Amino acid sequence: MCGILGIVGHNDVAAQLYDGLTVLQHRGQDAAGIATANGSKLRVHKGNGLVSDVFDEGAMSLLEGRVGIAHCRYPTAGSEGSDEAQPFYVNSPFGIALAHNGNLINTDALRNEVFEQDRRNVNTESDSEVLLNVFAHELDTQKALTPDAAFRAIEGVNRRCVGGFAVVATVLGLGLVAFRDPNGIRPLVLGKRNSGGQDEYAVASESVALDLLGFERVRDVRPGEGIVVTPRGELFTRQCAEPRQHTPCIFEYVYFARPDSMMDEVSVHKARMRMGQKLGEKILRLRPDHDIDTVIPIPDTSRDAALEIANVIGVKYREGFIKNRYVGRTFIMPGQGERAKSVRRKLNPIPLEFRNRVVLLVDDSIVRGTTSKQIVQMARDAGARKVYLASAAPAVRYPNVYGIDMPSAEELVAHGRTDEEVEKLLGADWLIYQDLSDLEEAVSGPKQRINDFDSSCFNGEYVTGIEPGYFERIQQLRSDEAKKTRRA
Numbered sequence: 172m173c174g175i176l177g178i179v180g181h182n183d184v185a186a187q188l189y190d191g192l193t194v195l196q197h198r199g200q201d202a203a204g205i206a207t208a209n210g211s212k213l214r215v216h217k218g219n220g221l222v223s224d225v226f227d228e229g230a231m232s233l234l235e236g237r238v239g240i241a242h243c244r245y246p247t248a249g250s251e252g253s254d255e256a257q258p259f260y261v262n263s264p265f266g267i268a269l270a271h272n273g274n275l276i277n278t279d280a281l282r283n284e285v286f287e288q289d290r291r292n293v294n295t296e297s298d299s300e301v302l303l304n305v306f307a308h309e310l311d312t313q314k315a316l317t318p319d320a321a322f323r324a325i326e327g328v329n330r331r332c333v334g335g336f337a338v339v340a341t342v343l344g345l346g347l348v349a350f351r352d353p354n355g356i357r358p359l360v361l362g363k364r365n366s367g368g369q370d371e372y373a374v375a376s377e378s379v380a381l382d383l384l385g386f387e388r389v390r391d392v393r394p395g396e397g398i399v400v401t402p403r404g405e406l407f408t409r410q411c412a413e414p415r416q417h418t419p420c421i422f423e424y425v426y427f428a429r430p431d432s433m434m435d436e437v438s439v440h441k442a443r444m445r446m447g448q449k450l451g452e453k454i455l456r457l458r459p460d461h462d463i464d465t466v467i468p469i470p471d472t473s474r475d476a477a478l479e480i481a482n483v484i485g486v487k488y489r490e491g492f493i494k495n496r497y498v499g500r501t502f503i504m505p506g507q508g509e510r511a512k513s514v515r516r517k518l519n520p521i522p523l524e525f526r527n528r529v530v531l532l533v534d535d536s537i538v539r540g541t542t543s544k545q546i547v548q549m550a551r552d553a554g555a556r557k558v559y560l561a562s563a564a565p566a567v568r569y570p571n572v573y574g575i576d577m578p579s580a581e582e583l584v585a586h587g588r589t590d591e592e593v594e595k596l597l598g599a600d601w602l603i604y605q606d607l608s609d610l611e612e613a614v615s616g617p618k619q620r621i622n623d624f625d626s627s628c629f630n631g632e633y634v635t636g637i638e639p640g641y642f643e644r645i646q647q648l649r650s651d652e653a654k655k656t657r658r659a
């Protein structure tokens with residue numbers, strides 16, 4: 172899940188883009204980039220690594236301009252190579268740089284179409300470069316360079332591109348352009364700030380980036396909506412697709428987003444607390460006379476839910492695993508070998524919280540089972556009498572194709588297995604999953620802000636439809652095995 176950010180300010184924006192990216196880092200650890208527009212020049216700097224690795228003073232000083240975009244990458248298409256870091260650039264028409272969060276599912280067909288009909292070459296395996304070329308072609312067919320022209324180009328993108336996409340772009344001579352896919356699968360939020368009596372705007376994957384930079388959260392970009400902000404700070408918005416079912420990705424709330432973000436009017440922190448409440452209630456329903464001594468979160472993401480479970484079932488909450496703050500998120504690492512090694516380097520138990528106790532370990536989700544398998548064993552080794560495991564999300568049984576890199580069903584520990592089989596495989600004495608209806612209610616909240624979700628990795632229902640043969644193709648291209656062969 173990548174992080175994207177775009178700003179139009181009254182002074183150079185590169186330093187703010189950098190700061191904003193640092194709080195979106197949890198969405199992508201593989202590569203980062205910034206593009207700024209200054210008069211007739213577009214400057215791009217990008218590369219592999221964390222935000223702090225990619226930029227130095229020299230690079231930053233070249234990124235001049237009051238309009239800019241930024242990206243941190245977690246690959247879901249193509250390779251992890253630096254040539255697929257974003258933003259991507261095309262020189263025609265006008266000079267466009269673009270950054271994308273999400274994943275297209277008709278990339279192959281579009282790539283051919285773009286080459287044969289639009290006569291544009293896409294030089295990498297990235298779906299985002301294809302998307303940029305579709306946008307560029309659609310803009311090229313317009314008469315003048317105006318917000319209206321950009322909106323018609325976005326209409327073209329919405330017609331042709333299928334999948335999840337939230338996008339920021341800079342177009343020389345026009346300003347900042349942003350849009351969100353017609354189902355609003357990927358998040359995008361608009362912020363505003365007043366500086367010296369003039370308006371400045373930002374759009375970001377998560378509101379936490381707006382908070383940091385002093386922008387007030389205005390509202391979420393609507394599904395299928397386009398936004399243009401000119402270098403003078405004029406804001407234009409328009410609906411660029413027929414309204415469709417709004418189905419934001421539920422996994423953002425489970426795992427991806429920071430708890431201090433608001434997404435589609437829902438606080439991620441509160442959603443996670445409600446997940447804990449519901450799961451706590453389920454535990455009490457199933458085992459009213461449970462023997463749990465302690466609830467222990469698997470840091471970081473499960474903490475909010477774990478604390479609420481402890482409150483509901485009436486036992487102590489204890490931090491039993493200490494997280495090495497210098498190891499990043501393991502789930503978004505590109506290969507299984509690296510992920511597996513990192514869990515042990517990342518988490519270490521405090522034995523006195525386990526010795527002779529019945530512990531309930533809580534994670535936000537169990538995907539490949541990499542984390543929970545090792546953690547259950549660590550809890551046993553630390554002396555736990557019984558180890559129970561609770562997941563604040565239901566079993567992940569189906570691939571995600573809209574921006575989370577879990578393309579291969581075979582790699583998911585719960586795929587084709589019953590809960591009892593997964594329990595055994597993970598070595599837990601009891602495994603308890605959240606029910607999907609409870610998860611959806613937890614995210615909607617009492618105000619029922621969201622009525623439908625993309626919950627595809629839990630229920631196998633894909634809102635865009637999936638062409639026959641698609642899963643087999645991505646499995647061949649993007650399974651861990653395929654990535655390993657590619658790297659060798």
Ligand SMILES: O=P(O)(O)OC[C@H]1O[C@H](OP(=O)(O)OP(=O)(O)O)[C@H](O)[C@@H]1O
Binds near residue numbers: 470500536537541
């Ligand atoms: O079943 P798995 O394939 O192991 O995936 C699920 C785990 O991965 C994530 O943690 P991660 O270390 O990425 O980040 P976190 O520190 O935010 O929890 C998630 O929070 C689970 O702990």
Ligand SMILES: NC(=O)CC[C@H](N)C(=O)O
Binds near residue numbers: 247
């Ligand atoms: N996670 C994402 O949003 C990935 C964006 C894009 N599909 C890429 O692979 O670079």
Ligand SMILES: [Mg+2]
Binds near residue numbers: 471542
């Ligand atoms: Mg985790």
